[in-house]
Amino acid sequence: MSGVPKTEVRPAPADAxxxxxxxxxxxxxxxxxxxxxxxxxxxxxxELLYFFVWRDVKVRxxxxxxxxxxxxxxxxxxxTLFSLLFGRFLNAPxxxxxxxxxxxxxxxxxxxxxxxxxxxxxxLVANQALITKIHFPRILLPIAAVLAGLIDFGVAxxxxxxxxxxxxxxxxxxxxxxxxxxxxxxxxxLAVGIWLSALNARYRDVQxxxxxxxxxxxxxxxxxxxxxxxxxxWRTFLGLNPMAGVVEGFRWVLLGQELTVGPMILVSFCLSVxxxxxxTYYFQRTASTFADVV
Amino acid sequence: xxxxxxxxxxLSKSYRLTQRQAHDTLRDAIENAAxxxxxxxxxxxxxHAAQAPTDATLWALRDVSFSVEAGEVVGVVxxxxxxxxxxxxxxxxxxxxxxxxxxxRGSLGSLLEVxxxxxxxxxxxxxxxxxxxxxxxxxxxxKRKFEAIVDFAEVERFIDMPVKRYSSGMYVRxxxxxxxxxxxxxxxxxEVLAVGDNAFQQKCLGRMEEVSREGRTxxxxxxxxxxxxxxxxxxxxxxxxxxxxxxxxxxxxxxxxSEVTHTSRGPIDVSQVPRGSAEVPPIIRSxxxxxxxxxxxxxxxxxxxxxxEFVVEPPFPLREPRLAAAIEETSxxxxxxxxxxxxxxxxxxxxxxxxVRCTIPRLGLGTGQYLLSVSVHDKYLGTLDSLENIAxxxxxxxxxxxxxxxxxxxxxPVLTPSxxxxxxxxxxPVLDLESERPGGR
Numbered sequence: 069m070s071g072v073p074k075t076e077v078r079p080a081p082a083d084a085x086x087x088x089x090x091x092x093x094x095x096x097x098x099x100x101x102x103x104x105x106x107x108x109x110x111x112x113x114x115e116l117l118y119f120f121v122w123r124d125v126k127v128r129x130x131x132x133x134x135x136x137x138x139x140x141x142x143x144x145x146x147x148t149l150f151s152l153l154f155g156r157f158l159n160a161p162x163x164x165x166x167x168x169x170x171x172x173x174x175x176x177x178x179x180x181x182x183x184x185x186x187x188x189x190x191x192l193v194a195n196q197a198l199i200t201k202i203h204f205p206r207i208l209l210p211i212a213a214v215l216a217g218l219i220d221f222g223v224a225x226x227x228x229x230x231x232x233x234x235x236x237x238x239x240x241x242x243x244x245x246x247x248x249x250x251x252x253x254x255x256x257x258l259a260v261g262i263w264l265s266a267l268n269a270r271y272r273d274v275q276x277x278x279x280x281x282x283x284x285x286x287x288x289x290x291x292x293x294x295x296x297x298x299x300x301x302w303r304t305f306l307g308l309n310p311m312a313g314v315v316e317g318f319r320w321v322l323l324g325q326e327l328t329v330g331p332m333i334l335v336s337f338c339l340s341v342x343x344x345x346x347x348t349y350y351f352q353r354t355a356s357t358f359a360d361v362v
Numbered sequence: 363x364x365x366x367x368x369x370x371x372x373l374s375k376s377y378r379l380t381q382r383q384a385h386d387t388l389r390d391a392i393e394n395a396a397x398x399x400x401x402x403x404x405x406x407x408x409x410h411a412a413q414a415p416t417d418a419t420l421w422a423l424r425d426v427s428f429s430v431e432a433g434e435v436v437g438v439v440x441x442x443x444x445x446x447x448x449x450x451x452x453x454x455x456x457x458x459x460x461x462x463x464x465x466x467r468g469s470l471g472s473l474l475e476v477x478x479x480x481x482x483x484x485x486x487x488x489x490x491x492x493x494x495x496x497x498x499x500x501x502x503x504x505k506r507k508f509e510a511i512v513d514f515a516e517v518e519r520f521i522d523m524p525v526k527r528y529s530s531g532m533y534v535r536x537x538x539x540x541x542x543x544x545x546x547x548x549x550x551x552x553e554v555l556a557v558g559d560n561a562f563q564q565k566c567l568g569r570m571e572e573v574s575r576e577g578r579t580x581x582x583x584x585x586x587x588x589x590x591x592x593x594x595x596x597x598x599x600x601x602x603x604x605x606x607x608x609x610x611x612x613x614x615x616x617x618x619x620s621e622v623t624h625t626s627r628g629p630i631d632v633s634q635v636p637r638g639s640a641e642v643p644p645i646i647r648s649x650x651x652x653x654x655x656x657x658x659x660x661x662x663x664x665x666x667x668x669x670x671e672f673v674v675e676p677p678f679p680l681r682e683p684r685l686a687a688a689i690e691e692t693s694x695x696x697x698x699x700x701x702x703x704x705x706x707x708x709x710x711x712x713x714x715x716x717x718v719r720c721t722i723p724r725l726g727l728g729t730g731q732y733l734l735s736v737s738v739h740d741k742y743l744g745t746l747d748s749l750e751n752i753a754x755x756x757x758x759x760x761x762x763x764x765x766x767x768x769x770x771x772x773x774x775p776v777l778t779p780s781x782x783x784x785x786x787x788x789x790x791p792v793l794d795l796e797s798e799r800p801g802g803r
Contacts, residue, residue, distance in 0.1 A: 201478035
């Protein structure tokens with residue numbers, strides 16, 4: 069392509085080799101009937117995904133005096149509050165482990181989920197300036213928002229490890245399954261986050277819905293209480309909430325507790341994956357119009 | 363067979379007006395705010411503005427076809443709202459066309475806004491990497507070009523400081539510099555060359571020339587006719603979303619200027635001129651440029667008075683109307699703005715057809731052609747009507763120095779009055795000094 073003086077552009081002879089290979093030709097067409105997931109495009113933008121994650125992590129605690137220590141302070145404060153409120157005053161059963169450990173083991177994945185959900189749900193609106201000025205796969209934004217939460221989770225996990233050591237609790241061999249539950253939390257956050265971010269671009273109502281949704285979801289998940297408090301017949305429904313599976317899974321592998329919603333976890337996982345695939349289709353189908361509506 | 367770098371066939375883009383909420387620029391945001399307050403007024407049953415049907419369709423781009431050969435530098439000109447930015451957005455794949463299609467051969471880089479993607483909290487260094495990645499550069503490529511980018515922007519000393527602490531000049535220099543080091547086959551650039559101070563603008567233009575010499579294809583929008591003529595080998599003129607002209611710079615620019623401006627010697631009826639926003643009916647009905655005696659004119663002397671006479675008719679009373687007029691060089695550089703709200707007396711409520719006269723007692727401009735833009739605002743409703751480059755006038759030299767000296771354009775466009783005095787310091791310095799000493803002798 070290079071070296072062509074601008075004043076001497078003449079049609080090349082018919083047998084000349086086209087300098088641009090066919091895959092470098094970009095066709096710009098109306099968005100009709102475009103429903104593929106465009107995963108190949110995503111892969112070619114993987115470096116940008118890295119930069120978005122890096123930016124989200126880097127920016128989150130800028131100009132905060134305590135900086136990244138908030139990742140640790142937040143769960144400590146929450147656990148203190150819950151221990152007083154539910155553990156001390158309401159005497160909530162904690163299935164034989166100290167209440168603080170009981171609640172923190174559930175709060176860890178919940179915080180990961182809640183942060184990922186909120187950040188991804190708002191990711192398109194928060195990056196309006198980019199969306200209206202630059203072309204890139206929009207879906208990178210909610211994905212990056214979810215992945216950025218993982219860094220916070222990793223740091224905060226130290227608190228949990230500390231607390232386990234303090235109470236002398238040794239996780240069972242099932243602890244190797246921990247990443248699977250982290251993955252389930254991420255997939256669930258991504259599934260819901262992708263849907264909400266796409267809807268949020270068009271209808272800002274989502275912004276107002278998000279905090280309430282998070283609160284409802286928090287109380288429908290057995291975090292501050294034990295799922296044994298839920299009547300046997302209802303426990304199956306509890307499992308339909310993927311986060312119940314995640315939370316119970318965490319307690320199971322870390323604290324050696326009984327897995328009350330075990331069989332349901334598989335259902336949760338399938339549900340989340342289905343939701344994520346559906347969300348990705350919806351997102352990719354509407355992505356081309358984000359610049360016009362956001 | 364070598365095929366064109368860009369080929370567009372019947373590109374069209376329509377917006378449903380109810381959907382069009384993109385806050386692209388601050389101005390858009392203000393306009394939108396004004397529109398929604400207008401809607402509120404309509405809601406309480408005050409006088410009715412244009413009843414825009416809720417599903418009105420605006421064709422920002424209509425059936426635009428052209429092709430650009432590899433290595434060409436093509437400028438796009440047109441009035442505000444003619445579809446220039448929409449065309450670039452469609453070519454950049456930011457928004458899809460409603461109809462038609464385009465093909466781009468080779469890698470595409472687009473620069474629609476300087477610093478889109480900059481994060482204020484991150485340092486200059488971090489933003490170079492982030493912005494570079496967003497614009498499509500690889501990490502390895504960025505590492506290689508980092509020094510050159512920082513060098514070009516002249517911000518070495520501040521590179522580890524958050525960009526929110528940068529001066530606006532430093533900020534745009536760094537942002538432009540990142541983009542200037544893109545090496546795509548096809549580069550799409552919106553009005554971004556007009557950033558930074560004069561020296562930096564020259565540097566940017568130089569960089570653009572370099573890019574075109576490297577054989578890259580460039581398509582860019584500019585309001586600066588000087589830049590267009592300096593850089594382009596071909597110019598597209600857009601008008602109301604359609605392609606009105608396509609040809610060599612000199613002739614297309616001439617067509618454009620003759621179309622957008624009226625060097626007429628009478629009041630210009632502007633009520634039918636299309637506005638960017640379709641929801642508020644045109645408020646400015648006519649406009650006349652007059653001399654000190656109120657006689658319409660298109661030619662003024664540098665020391666003459668210029669009287670701008672507006673006839674306005676708002677569809678509802680404006681409680682605190684604000685009128686403004688801006689004077690620009692034909693290159694697009696704004697020389698000055700005069701506005702009713704710069705004066706303590708201001709204007710009082712306008713509730714019907716009304717004539718407003720603005721007098722500039724002494725133009726103080728060098729010779730050349732100047733363009734006039736006018737706008738109507740309300741303190742509470744924001745911008746209600748604006749017409750860019752709606753009229754032109756010439757400033758002619760009439761021995762204004764009184765010495766017969768001619769005026770040269772390199773003096774600059776503004777004639778600043780000055781007084782010169784001299785005193786001989788050699789004759790009797792001692793005496794002089796003593797006489798100046800207060801209370802001496």
